[in-house]
Amino acid sequence: MSANGISNYGAYLPSWKLTTTKFGAESFKLNSKQSRSVSYFDEDTVTMSVEASCCLKFQDSESCEVNVATATPTYLDKSPAASICEVIGAPSHTRAIDFHGLRSGASGLWNALSNHGISISADVRVSAPGSADELAVGDGSAMFDCRGDEFIASLLSSSSRTEEFLDRWRLPGESFISSWDDRFSIDIYVELITQVATDALAIAKLESTTRTVVSCPNPRAAALARKLLKSSGEDGELEKLIGFTGSAHLGLLICDALDQSEPGDTILAINAADGADAFVFEVTGHIKNKKQSHTVRQQAQTQHPIAYERYLRWRSLIDLRGPRRPEPDAPAAPPMWRRADWKYGLVASRCLKCETVCAPPARVCSNCGSIDTFVQHSMKDLGGTVASMTVDFLQPTLDPPMILAVIDVNGGGRRSAEVTDNPSGEIQVGEKLQPSFRKIHSSNGIHNYFWKVRPERTEGESHG
Amino acid sequence: MANHGMRDRVAIVAMGCTPFRDHWNKSADDLLIDAVKESLQSSEGLELDDIDAFWVGTQGSGMAGVTLSKPLQLKGKPVTRVENYCATGSESFRNAAFAVASGAYDIVMATGVEKLKDSSFAGLTASWPPSDGTDINWTAPGAFSLLAPAYAHKYGLSEDQLREVLTHIAWKNHQNGVLNERAQFRSAVSKETITNAQKVAGPLGVFDCSGVSDGAVAAVIVRAEDAYKYTDRPIFLKGLSFVSGACDGAMTSSYDYTTFPEVAITARDVYDQAGITNPREELSLVECHDCFTPTELVLMEDLGLSNRGEAWKDVLNGTFDRMGEMPVNVDGGLKSFGHPIGATGLRMMFECWLQLRNEAGERQVPGATLAMAQNLGGQPGACVAFAAIFGKSLG
Known part of the structure; x- marks a missing residue:
């Protein structure tokens, strides 16, 4: 038994996909070979990291390491990992580490495996409208919990190479991915990939693995490498559904492989970017209890197709004028810090005298008036029922009209929240909704995050 | 105490x-x-x-x-x-x-x-203290639109019936505004125009909302x-009441968006002070806070001018029309005046002043002796409520 491995995992694909880059397309049926995963306008790499991490549990006294990887950080100077740790409830002893760039998913995973920590990777990829690879990139996130010793996948070996060459790049503040002619880097990538694969398999004393997955920003290099490594091509099929998801791609491919694995299966996973990193895993009997309820494939197949115009608006690539309303105020640092439990953890209060739940948390009970006799009451895993709702055409939003709902939370307490990820565009009184951590808005260069509500994600029928 | x-x-x-x-x-x-x-x-x-x-x-x-x-x-x-x-x-x-x-x-x-x-903003805006950014920034029509479906659901009104009731309220108050030279909007608006107006929030169209002036x-x-x-x-003050809500309606599941509990308290208080036992019979006219049409509907019940669940029928029967049994917003209300926030409550009292002095011209309520001004702020579940009654004589 190896001393390192993955004890739990989670993948998140947003609820939306883009199947066409034609304006005014009447049909969003998947008639091209490629579609891309699209995060909603209120999602970013912090919120998607949170989504992938929803199964994580922590002990208060635990010392923990959380490795967060993205090529699209929400802030440059400020650590996105700190925000994520606050939301997922990581204990105060946590060391939060940020990794950056297309290689960062592999770096974070390597660190988590080495230090029995947690690895989270998330990306939002945007190609310039009209560019050839507009549908070839996508959004998503993945999480690996490498704590404990009950691994679902033990790490057998790893191998790395580093090489300097210019293929994909982006300056700070730039929206769009830049790339050199794909033909230039094919051979470089393929050689790096085969080298690390050979090295890692040799260390693991294996000739081949049950599954091989290759993550590479150059799709032609990835296709050739898969062929040479005799991969079944399932990783390529997934990529055609969701696009290359940047720093999250390696993680999503491993999650997909784990979704399909049986005890005893082996996985060779390779990430190629500015070099290459290979990992060889052996799946254990613990996988049976830890398979995620919505597999990567199910999530990919139930994404809801959207019009190109709507996608462009969500990414602020076209500016459509909304109602004449003031810009929302930026949140202020001291109240955000004071109220972090509520803002990031959705922690309300429950009266010790009458059990009434107050949301937001209140020092004076709204029912019995008792002062300072309350305990914390977390609502982030609690769904609720719509008590009332409205469609507000006067609210500025990148996906009008805004739906606001008054939610009676299971277990008590009521709060109002914006409805998100709602493909039907409708909400009924009495409907069940789930909390979802989202970006409310950004003003004055400050992101304002809080919990919205959304219809429950179901395995549903395919929209393909 | x-x-x-x-x-x-x-x-x-x-x-x-x-x-x-x-x-x-x-x-x-x-x-x-x-x-x-x-x-x-x-x-x-x-x-x-x-x-x-x-x-x-x-x-x-x-x-x-x-x-x-x-x-x-x-x-x-x-x-x-x-x-x-x-x-x-x-x-x-x-x-x-x-x-x-x-x-x-x-x-x-x-x-x-x-x-x-x-x-140049649409609707009302406000400046708030620096915050943690977790409160919903409700627009006024968004917040008040919650009343309409809740009321319809509780009392079994169809969507069309609800629309007819809200349309009548807007139509009536615009009709009343025609006769008032101080009103912002002085044109009668047809029920068809009100019914088919562009939607602002929930079932509320443009004509269900008071203007900005x-x-x-x-x-x-x-x-x-x-x-x-x-x-x-x-004109003599007969009763004066004010309640600042605990905003618990927005926090607890017992509130059902078909009433303003704060208003109901002020109504009881102000009637007690004025010695009024049957407001619909004893009051000559009522100026109420018709910021949105469903607000006026719900207020008729909170003020005891209609029984619970029956205001919609009274609205359709013309009870609150200018020539009806209980004239409400004879000056045109917020609907015709718009809502300059600091002025509105006193504007309601100004109509009481004119009516009780028999100076309201064409819209004079004959023999007016007791008039009510009812003004509220905030939103359903979290509001502040004011009520006053004025009379033309002492005693």
Whole structure:
């Protein structure tokens, strides 16, 4: 038994996909070979990291390491990992580490495996409208919990190479991915990939693995490498559904492989970017209890197709004028810090005298008036029922009209929240909704995050 | 601990009210000067310097008492600026009334002003203290639109029935505004236009929402025993009530969005003070806070003018029409006047003033003796509520 491995995992694909880059397309049926995963306008790499991490549990006294990887950080100077740790409830002893760039998913995973920590990777990829690879990139996130010793996948070996060459790049503040002619880097990538694969398999004393997955920003290099490594091509099929998801791609491919694995299966996973990193895993009997309820494939197949115009608006690539309303105020640092439990953890209060739940948390009970006799009451895993709702055409939003709902939370307490990820565009009184951590808005260069509500994600029928 | 009420303790002896308009050529200062000047002219021989103390209500058109003392060049006078959401104008009156009732002053002035049209935003806006960013920034139509489906659901109205009721309220108040030269909108609006208007929030169309305008109002208040020194037709305060909600409706599941509990409390209080047991029979007219059509619908029940679940039928039966059994918003209401926040509550009292003095012209309610002004702010589940009753005679 190896001393390192993955004890739990989670993948998140947003609820939306883009199947066409034609304006005014009447049909969003998947008639091209490629579609891309699209995060909603209120999602970013912090919120998607949170989504992938929803199964994580922590002990208060635990010392923990959380490795967060993205090529699209929400802030440059400020650590996105700190925000994520606050939301997922990581204990105060946590060391939060940020990794950056297309290689960062592999770096974070390597660190988590080495230090029995947690690895989270998330990306939002945007190609310039009209560019050839507009549908070839996508959004998503993945999480690996490498704590404990009950691994679902033990790490057998790893191998790395580093090489300097210019293929994909982006300056700070730039929206769009830049790339050199794909033909230039094919051979470089393929050689790096085969080298690390050979090295890692040799260390693991294996000739081949049950599954091989290759993550590479150059799709032609990835296709050739898969062929040479005799991969079944399932990783390529997934990529055609969701696009290359940047720093999250390696993680999503491993999650997909784990979704399909049986005890005893082996996985060779390779990430190629500015070099290459290979990992060889052996799946254990613990996988049976830890398979995620919505597999990567199910999530990919139930994404809801959207019009190109709507996608462009969500990414602020076209500016459509909304109602004449003031810009929302930026949140202020001291109240955000004071109220972090509520803002990031959705922690309300429950009266010790009458059990009434107050949301937001209140020092004076709204029912019995008792002062300072309350305990914390977390609502982030609690769904609720719509008590009332409205469609507000006067609210500025990148996906009008805004739906606001008054939610009676299971277990008590009521709060109002914006409805998100709602493909039907409708909400009924009495409907069940789930909390979802989202970006409310950004003003004055400050992101304002809080919990919205959304219809429950179901395995549903395919929209393909 | 007791609420001793304000019956027959103070009277309004002079009032002025600007037209409510898009006053592109007038500032908040100009509007206040106009309203104060008109109020002084309504009582012969009354001079600005006779007034001992002043209140000015405004939500966002000024800070501090200098909002009034500077434009009017009041020297050495106490001026208090008040704010209480959309009941700001009423709050100005309420504090001024207490000041004369206490004996601290003999004659005081309550003013209210709002200059909204210097902003180009749609609807009302507000500035809030720095926050953690977790509160929903409800628009007013969004928040009040929650009333309509909740009411329809509770009392079994179909979507079409609900629409017909809301349309009647808007149609009635616009009809009433036609007769009022101070109203912002003076055209009758057809039921078809109201029904088919562009949607703003939930079932609310443009004509279910009150407009945005500029305006100012001023009232001169004295102790009841002094009232006839200033005018032969004072109006006497019969009851005064105010409740600031705990906002628990927005936090707890017992609230169902078919009532303003704060309003119901003020109604009971103010009727007790005025000795009214059957408001629908005893009141000559009611000015209520019709910020949105479902607000007026729900208020009819909270004010006891309709039984629970029956206001919609009374609306359709014309009970609250100008010539109906219980005229509501005969001046045109917020619907025709728009809602300059600091002025609205006092504007309602201005209609009571005209009606009880038999000066309301074409829209005069014959033989009006008791009139109510009901003003609220905030939103369903989290509001502040004001109510006052005025009578034309003492006792």
